[in-house]
Amino acid sequence: MEDITRHRYEEGKPRLRRFHQARWDEPIIFELSRQGQRGILVPEVEDEIRDQVGDAMASLPDYMCRKQPPGLPELSQPQVLRHYVRLSQENLGTDVNIDVGQGTCTMKYSPKINDALARAPKVADLHPLQDEDTVQGVLEIMYRFEQILKEISGLDRFSLQPGAGSAAIYTNVSVIRAYHAKRGEGERRDEIITTIFSHPSNAACAKTAGYKVITLYPDEDGYPDLEALKVAVSERTAGLLITNPEDTGIFNPRIEEFVNVVHEAGGLCSYDQANANGVLGITRAGEAGFDMCHFNLHKTFSSPHGCGGPAVGATGVAQELAGFLPVPVVDFDGQRYHLNYELPDSVGKIGPFYGVVPVVVKAYAWAMSMGAEGLREVAEIAVLNNNYLLQKMLEIPGVCAPYARGKRRIEQVRYSWEELGRETGVHSEEIGLRAADFGVHYWTSHHPFVVPEPCTLEPTESYSRDELDEYAAILAHVAREARSDPELVKTAPHNSTVHTIDPTPLDDPDQWATTWRAYKRKVQQHEE
């Protein structure tokens, strides 16, 4: 009998996967619409039931009823099913690939049981306007989860309301603003300091809140520049927004001194813990003297990212700032859980209601399944995985890890393919497109575009050594191809769904369309 597993190995080592993705040339759903096509028609209500219940729709207020039906596409149920299953087959989503290529996003595996919990009717059917007596269970989850976050951060009070990491940073900037305003220094303190490798949301949120933004660049050793910070602070400093480890995976060893310098100047310090996956249970914001922090539950705490959809940026503050948090917060009097709207200096609402409750449920379930020891182990394995992958990557000629060279990293690394690019003319994005031919996702990196030809890999705790080996072997193979046959890489992907797209319309409002209606309008304008 033939050994059907043999082709997977060469001299005992695994070969690269022979991958080919589906290509359906699937139309946009609006193109599939035909007038009168319908899904499953629910039967009319029988007379006996109508006699008992009356008109179920009658209680809907008139202003809530559409005068015209919405312009949705008209399809049958199997057409809809086919459409979306096909699209899913054209994706390199997190459930089909070794998803270490989306660094800074902490693409860990999210156990499906936690999704099932959040989808259970006891959670899914809740309404945010229900009386608090009827939602004691979910309030208890929120309260208990807050206690976990307090323990992990060393801070004293949390809000789960912000619906994203950026919303959390914006909350913290709002707290900084309200704090200085209350002390009569709001006008004078108009500068926020950040670093170039802190997540760019920090600079963006400070700017959105009306602050002038001062950005620090790395020192000569590649670490955040303490001397620059000392020059930057003044009586105009409102606060410091800083990520640690930064998006390069480099941990700032002088973080406590950073905090002290800003405190001495009268500013507050906010810790962006989007990169907390490598420091859970190991370092705490409170110990470093931070006044506030935030965690992304959709990253570190395993509730999935939801395609940029529902998330929670849990925002924590020290006791002196607790009164500034968004309302409501969940209080417990020993018997009952309450929604407390009475915070004296609250910055108000940062999102609707209490935050995205299903995300909190998933994060709570995950944290409870890990336990305190398990959370620390998450960080340890994430760091180990990352440094293992770093070692494998640095064996590939043409790639390097700029800044703090020769030092270990925490949970991710921003690599540079500059040398390979200079020698072969192959760019980082092309390496990523070629990697897709082997069934793995890879992206370059988000701005700022300081590291040339970058890619950021973050293996998290979810992947095995074999899987990291496979990922590194794919990139090593692509790097070899860049030297032996650069055209092959530059024209990739060859085994994937969409071959190449023209990126230029991405920053041209005349050429982009985010809805079908806008698309049709712009095409028509163009034709005219």
Add this chain to the structure above:
Amino acid sequence: MGKKRLGLIVNPVAGIGGRVGLKGSDGAEIQRKALELGAVPRSNERAKEALAVLSPIAGDVELITYPAEMGEDVARECGLEPRVVGRIESGQTTAEDTRRAARAVEELKVDLLAFVGGDGTARDIYEAVGGDVPALGIPAGVKIHSAVFATSPATAGELVVSYLGGRVSRLREAEVMDVDEDAFRRGVLSARLYGYLRVPFRRSLVQSLKTASSPMEEASQSAIAAEIVGRMERGCLYILGPGTTTRAIASHLGLTKTLLGVDVVRDGEIVAADVGESELLELLRGAQARIIVTPIGGQGFILGRGNQQISPDVIRQVGKENTIVVSTSEKIHSLRGQALLVDTGDRGVDEMLCGYVRVVTGYAEEILYRVSCSGKT
């Protein structure tokens, strides 16, 4: 669609003076001296590295070049079949040949003019055809102060492919600078800004999937201009150094700035255009003033290259605290972590300017960045 036209001009002696320590290759005398010292021209191998990247699109491009060592030879070595125009005395070419070649190639309406050389070559190209033709420098010279050169020959080749293939469509104005080689050999570095060539520009180092866009250079410049204009005070003199970013400040005020010179603005009006040092010192008498400069050229000089009118005396009078540095963050990032540089010719002033400076990079945006004396980098 017809074939794209690529012009190629090789300065055959570019870089010849470098390895033998002659600090440049301008002039027949120096070139002979360099050859005597055993120098080997680098431009041919550099051109080859760039052209190698072109081979996949060779069939879609009409390559127009000058005879023999000015482009024809290297093109043929790389298996390309160029259309050759003009005539040269092989082995005896001069800067005049570069200029003639540039004019000849430009007349044939090329889509892009690639040239192999250094600052002197860039200057010859600029002087011959002006700043309208899209152009790109393939670095081979000793002196590379101009910002018109790609970072390496391979990068240049790749940029040519991307530009002709329509994958890169943006052009940006990049400085053409050159130093006086005679003075340089005597130990004095005096770089002048000669003009701007429009070079293809990869929008950012990468195309990112996570961010929608990175602001275009012009948008960044006008944000910087809005910030600076918002800070302007009545009665104060603003000394605007050369540069496209300082030009954007003048445009924001509705003024037209001298592109290569230093202009002085007060209360929204130009009070003196294209001034020299003595005129500046005259204007400064008893006046409150600020200097606004931007990095000139590819090496990050903010003072002492291309803006020597803003002399040590001028800087001393205005003061470090009144010297404002403006730059797009893209330009700062292109320095790759290297400090901004000053080389005013006065040690004391240079040292005064060293340390950290707040660079205005946008509206309500500053970065803190290191400044070094050029000798100490």
